Amino acid sequence: MRGRQLGRAAICLLAVVVAVPVAACGSGREAVERPGPALVDGQQADRDVERRAAEKAALDAYSGYLAASRTASRRSDPRAPELSRYLADPLLTRVRMSIREAKEHGAMRTGTLKSDPTVTSISLDSTPASVEIQDCLDASGYRLVYAKDKRVVPGSGGSRHLATATATRYPDGRWLINSSAAHRDQPC
Known part of the structure; x- marks a missing residue:
């Protein structure tokens, strides 16, 4: 009986000794790409779906933020309801204040704003989850003009520049843009 248990242990040990050098001989790429257990593959597939979603x-929230900001700026309406569909504080308050200040000075935004966003990082394990754009x-x-006569406000000319934003998933499941920065000193 004892001999049989020792025989099994020897076979297991031999299997481990044989398997280790084979696994170690593969290139790093082969080792990474080798499929794991089905459960891990399923979890990875779920994770990939979650990341794409x-x-x-x-990106939808970011696009909505730009569109809502343009519309609210064009109408000089800092309380435009579409702003709160895509923005959260502190950015929501900052955008509203900017629109209100322009309105108080008799100005509004007009024209087109072109955008080509890309996601630079996704952090689903953080609390709250976030995506950097x-x-x-x-x-x-895209110009700041006087509302009365549509003259361009001096010094308000636009440029092509880098911008960054953060989208955050809120407890209700919505993704909202809560921070954004224009890097006018970094042309693109």
Whole structure:
């Protein structure tokens, strides 16, 4: 009986000794790409789906933020309801204040703003989950003008520059843009 147990142990040990050098001989790429257990593959597939969904939701929120900001700025309406559909504080308050200040000075935004955003990082394990976005904004056709006569406000010319934003998933499941920065000193 004892001999049989020792025989099994020897076979297991031999299997481990034989398997280790074979696994170690593969290149790093082969070892990474080798499929793991079915459960891990399923979990990885679920994770990939979750990452793609987060990326899409974040880019949709970013696109909505730009559109809502343009519309609210064109109407000089800092309380435009579409702003709160895509923005969260502190960015929501900052955008509203900017629109209100322009309105108080008799100005409004007009023209087109071109955007080409890409996701630079996705952090689903953080609390809350977030997605970082980088964009090359072309604001050369987007002007601050006086509402009365549509003259361009001096010094308000736009440019092509780098912009960054963060989309965050809130407890209700919505992805909202809560921070954004224009890097006008970094042309793109």
